[in-house]
Amino acid sequence: MPEKYDFLVLGSGGAGLSYALRVARFGTVAIITKKDSAESNTNYAQGGLASVVASDDRFEDHINDTLIAGAGLCHPDIVELVVRDGPSVIRELLDWGAQFTMKDGKLDLGREGGHSRNRIVHAADRTGKEIEKTLLSAIASHPNIKVFEHHFALELITEHHLGRKVTRYDDDIHCYGAYVFDTRSDKVEPVLAKATLLATGGVGEVYLHSTNPSIATGDGIAMAYRAKARVANMEFTQFHPTTLNVPEANSFLISEAVRGKGGILRDRSGHAFMSDYDERAELAPRDIVARSIDDYLKKSGDESVYLDVTHIDKKILSDSFPHIMETCRSYGVDITREWIPVVPAAHYLCGGVLTDRDGRTTIHGLYCAGEAACTGLHGANRLASNSLLEAMVFSKRAAEKSAEYVRDRNWISGVPDWDDSGTINAEEAILIHHNKQELQQVMWNYVGIVRSNLRLERAFCRTYLLYEETESFYQRTRVSVALCELRNLIVNAYIITRSAMSRKESRGLHYTTDYPRQDKEACRDTII
Ligand code: FAD
Numbered sequence: 387m388p389e390k391y392d393f394l395v396l397g398s399g400g401a402g403l404s405y406a407l408r409v410a411r412f413g414t415v416a417i418i419t420k421k422d423s424a425e426s427n428t429n430y431a432q433g434g435l436a437s438v439v440a441s442d443d444r445f446e447d448h449i450n451d452t453l454i455a456g457a458g459l460c461h462p463d464i465v466e467l468v469v470r471d472g473p474s475v476i477r478e479l480l481d482w483g484a485q486f487t488m489k490d491g492k493l494d495l496g497r498e499g500g501h502s503r504n505r506i507v508h509a510a511d512r513t514g515k516e517i518e519k520t521l522l523s524a525i526a527s528h529p530n531i532k533v534f535e536h537h538f539a540l541e542l543i544t545e546h547h548l549g550r551k552v553t554r555y556d557d558d559i560h561c562y563g564a565y566v567f568d569t570r571s572d573k574v575e576p577v578l579a580k581a582t583l584l585a586t587g588g589v590g591e592v593y594l595h596s597t598n599p600s601i602a603t604g605d606g607i608a609m610a611y612r613a614k615a616r617v618a619n620m621e622f623t624q625f626h627p628t629t630l631n632v633p634e635a636n637s638f639l640i641s642e643a644v645r646g647k648g649g650i651l652r653d654r655s656g657h658a659f660m661s662d663y664d665e666r667a668e669l670a671p672r673d674i675v676a677r678s679i680d681d682y683l684k685k686s687g688d689e690s691v692y693l694d695v696t697h698i699d700k701k702i703l704s705d706s707f708p709h710i711m712e713t714c715r716s717y718g719v720d721i722t723r724e725w726i727p728v729v730p731a732a733h734y735l736c737g738g739v740l741t742d743r744d745g746r747t748t749i750h751g752l753y754c755a756g757e758a759a760c761t762g763l764h765g766a767n768r769l770a771s772n773s774l775l776e777a778m779v780f781s782k783r784a785a786e787k788s789a790e791y792v793r794d795r796n797w798i799s800g801v802p803d804w805d806d807s808g809t810i811n812a813e814e815a816i817l818i819h820h821n822k823q824e825l826q827q828v829m830w831n832y833v834g835i836v837r838s839n840l841r842l843e844r845a846f847c848r849t850y851l852l853y854e855e856t857e858s859f860y861q862r863t864r865v866s867v868a869l870c871e872l873r874n875l876i877v878n879a880y881i882i883t884r885s886a887m888s889r890k891e892s893r894g895l896h897y898t899t900d901y902p903r904q905d906k907e908a909c910r911d912t913i914i
């Protein structure tokens with residue numbers, strides 16, 4: 387007998403957990419998560435959540451900053467509703483028990499690039515860990531919620547599994563749950579649900595250098611794409627300008643809040659080069675800072691630029707950035723005395739599964755929130771600290787709509803068992819590893835910060851070869867997490883590259899030397 391729940395949540399980051407807490411009063415909830423429950427991008431978030439909470443801040447200013455960063459592609463109605471809901475989701479997090487940094491009895495507000503004033507609510511420099519801990523502890527005591535760790539969602543269950551032919555032009559596809567792989571018992575079982583939330587996060591792992599943990603393999607986006615949902619704006623990958631450039635540090639993030647506190651970007655000789663590129667210097671939006679660093683590194687041939695905080699009071703540094711300070715020290719960099727060597731790395735996906743203003747995807751019964759979704763908030767470039775905010779606001783909206791959807795609905799019957807007949811255990815698992823490395827290299831070299839027609843075509847051809855090889859391996863082999871993640875990464879790489887090829891202009895995070903300017907005619911979402 388398949389497991390049955392009212393609500394199925396795929397992913398246990400900020401979006402999935404907050405949705406689960408909200409729908410649990412309407413029915414039973416299963417949370418499926420592929421590793422330990424805290425392992426998520428959310429858990430590594432440093433800077434915080436942007437919101438208008440200061441008495442002298444204005445919604446209009448946050449809206450305007452978001453629109454400027456988004457370079458003409460944000461949906462203004464979505465920007466407005468997210469920004470205006472900010473204070474209420476902050477209040478909700480505080481009610482759930484989150485402890486944010488306070489100053490003089492009020493929330494302490496940090497500053498990040500692209501914001502016209504201080505408005506980042508944070509818990510020192512480990513905001514995500516505080517949010518994840520808060521949500522997980524609220525969930526632990528909830529009688530209606532069951533968390534399944536080390537369970538990997540493989541495919542969404544739709545009419546396709548009931549024997550009906552489903553095409554990309556079909557407007558009447560329903561999601562009935564998901565096939566889930568229990569990685570400890572090595573079994574695949576269908577889990578049926580009346581409503582399913584995709585909250586599987588982003589796809590940083592598609593690039594060689596990324597700030598994301600290894601869970602970020604775009605599984606939800608790939609599953610939704612295979613189920614024939616619409617996916618949008620995948621060409622807009624955000625590269626974070628400053629990650630620690632020392633061996634073994636694995637692109638550890640040096641938060642934008644460090645520049646917000648006065649950190650200065652210098653070249654090897656000490657020149658503060660950002661003002662050569664933009665009058666906002668270190669506090670220009672992230673795409674501009676990342677592209678300036680990339681340009682500087684290419685022109686100079688240097689391997690790093692440097693973030694200098696040695697002029698900032700030590701107490702301010704240790705109070706505001708204890709985690710960054712400690713991590714840098716563990717790699718031999720004392721930030722109170724030395725410049726921090728930094729380079730850009732892939733950080734955030736602005737595109738994702740297309741949703742409406744209530745988190746509904748183009749498949750009935752399938753909702754999406756958080757980094758896996760494309761809601762229209764970010765446009766061509768996300769403003770710093772708007773993603774945790776978006777995850778919280780859209781999980782709330784999706785919770786409201788899916789609670790209505792499950793009323794009077796029943797579980798589907800006749801879902802077949804997972805069919806792995808004719809497959810074998812992989813003897814050449816190393817091939818999976820090689821293909822992943824090759825894919826990451828291709829995406830880094832050809833679909834990175836600066837693109838061109840030639841580079842994108844190269845990436846497309848190489849990705850197609852990897853796709854064919856991996857699909858044929860998948861058809862012959864029993865499922866494993868590594869193989870399924872590789873397959874999902876390839877789908878994401880394909881969509882990112884195809885979307886980038888179709889945008890014949892430079893806008894926000896998508897910069898191509900063949901079309902270096904914005905084109906008014908091309909100012910629309912890329913929908914696949
Ligand atoms: P995640 O938090 O990534 O959660 C995804 C979940 O899905 C995980 O539990 C994962 O294991 C699970 N999952 C994935 N695939 C499967 C599968 N096939 N089966 C089962 N489970 C699966 N944003 C801000 O707004 N402010 C910040 O300060 C900030 N700092 C950041 C710092 C770092 C280092 C990083 C990496 C990101 C940062 N971001 C920040 C971005 C932000 O953290 C993320 O966009 C946001 O947390 C995404 O939340 P989510 O719930 O959508 O996904």
Ligand code: SIN
Pocket residue numbers: 431432433434640641642643734769770771772773
């Ligand atoms: C950071 O702290 O620099 C990350 C903020 C973000 O990604 O929004």
